[in-house]
Amino acid sequence: MTVTKGRRQRRPQAPSEKSDQRRHQVKRAIFAVCLLLLAAALAALGTWQVQRLAWKRDLIARVEERVHAAPATAPARADWDKVNAADDEYRRVTAAGTLANDKETLVYASTMLGPGYWVMTPLTLADGTSILVNRGFVPTDRRDPATRREGQPSGPAEITGLMRMTEPKGSLLRSNDVAADRWYSRDVAAIAAKRGVGAVAPFFIDADATANPGGLPVGGLTIIHFPNNHFIYAITWYGLAAMVLALLLFILRAEIGRSRRE
Structure with a gap:
């Protein structure tokens, strides 16, 4: 005698269960979007630090050139309004x-x-x-x-x-x-x-x-030092962005697996 097994029927979901499921899905979607926005913000901070690194290196090069250049006559009164830190410091x-x-x-x-x-x-x-x-x-x-x-x-x-x-x-x-x-x-x-x-x-x-x-007085004690930690900051921000993206990927894979099981 042959026994045929039928496919297991899924129990119909009650309206309250469907409502709870939709709420959970919305919450997870919002959380995923927040993680994506956070990763984008962290990556933007890393890019900003890369730009700052280029600016700082250019500043250091310009100051080094000024410090070792032959001295010029100090700006006269007619040129005082043109003096600025970017062009004249050091x-x-x-x-x-x-x-x-x-x-x-x-x-x-x-x-x-x-x-x-x-x-x-x-x-x-x-x-x-x-x-x-x-x-x-x-x-x-x-x-x-x-x-x-x-x-x-x-x-x-x-x-x-x-x-x-x-x-x-x-x-x-x-x-x-x-x-x-x-x-x-x-x-x-x-x-x-x-x-x-x-x-x-x-x-x-x-x-x-x-x-x-x-x-006395003792001259020549000017300290010219520009902290340049922008590369480390860039790596830090990019690393945090990668960690957030990894967390987002883990959550998405978990949700996909859950949906398949259901």
């Missing part, structure tokens, strides 16, 4: 005039020589305008000009150094206290106003390592 320049030592300003500094101060002195040019010059570093116990008279020439002076852009308001951690004459950044406009300096350039010059009489 350019080697020279300026000739007379140092107004009675108007020097001490700005707190932390250097490889220890804590102390930058000596910021106006250089009065032939046309009556001034350029603020960072003549270099002095230790705390030599902050009084009377302890370093040899380093304060009264005659004509020629300064060679790097153009730097003004540092308004203060440092990252501390603000300048103009009233108390305490300075934590080289704010050209504020220092000039405090010392009664008239027409002053919107930049200052970091003097080079040419020795000053008596050995």
Whole structure:
């Protein structure tokens, strides 16, 4: 006697079960879309870091070229409005005039020589305008000009150094206290106003390592360093995007397998 087995009939789903299933499907679809958007955002961040890497490398190359170029005459008053960080930061320049030592300003500094101060002195040019010059570093116990008279020439002076852009308001951690004459950044406009300096350039010059009489101030301590971690950041963002895509693929495969079983 032959027994024929019939195909197992699927139990009809109740309306509530169908409704729950649709809700679950919508939730899973929304979650999948969110993962896809997240992966796209992470990949975009990685691409942005790649672009930043190219920009940083170009910046470093340009600055290296400026630092090692022959010095040019510092921009005159007619060209001050054209000065900008992108084109002029760290350019080697020279300026000739007379140092107004009675108007020097001490700005707190932390250097490889220890804590102390930058000596910021106006250089009065032939046309009556001034350029603020960072003549270099002095230790705390030599902050009084009377302890370093040899380093304060009264005659004509020629300064060679790097153009730097003004540092308004203060440092990252501390603000300048103009009233108390305490300075934590080289704010050209504020220092000039405090010392009664008239027409002053919107930049200052970091003097080079040419020795000053008596050995102070010590110039040539400009640190040129541009952190360049953009490649690592790009790899990180792309890696996170790949992980999110892998999670999305795992979920989709699981859902496909579930649908086939059902």
